[in-house]
Amino acid sequence: MLIAALLAISAAICHASDGDTINCAGQRYRLLGIDAPELHGCRPGRRCVVGNARASQRSLAQQLRGSLTIVPIKRDVYDRIVAQVYAQGSNLACEQLRRGMAEYKPKWDDGSRLRQECN
Helix, strand or coil: CCCCEEEEEHHEEEEECCCCCCEECCCCEEEEEEEEECCCCCCCCCCCCCCCCCCCCCCHHHCCCCEEEEEEECCCCCCEEEEEEEEEEHHHHHHHHCCCHHHECCHHCHHHHHHHHHC
16 A cells, blocks of 8 residues: 655655664655664564674665655554665665665565566
């Protein structure tokens, strides 16, 4: 279910919360179809992505330039908006995957949108 229309937001009001989530003026956007290493450790019973969480966060932060285009998809269980996010024509989730800063999660890729776009 599409929750809102296409958004254009200045990257100046956004920051990378971690390697797969950005915060823009208090609204959290979770990048569709990826999972990045956890900044605050892995909860018991969960299999988390292995890697350097700070490096993943920095990688995402480096991509936040100019105007961002946000395509909302749905809300997740943490009330974040799951979205495709673009900066300078590049899909941020695809770029995180290319850089080795996140893992693709097919079950989180609503309609295989990310898989189709990253290939």
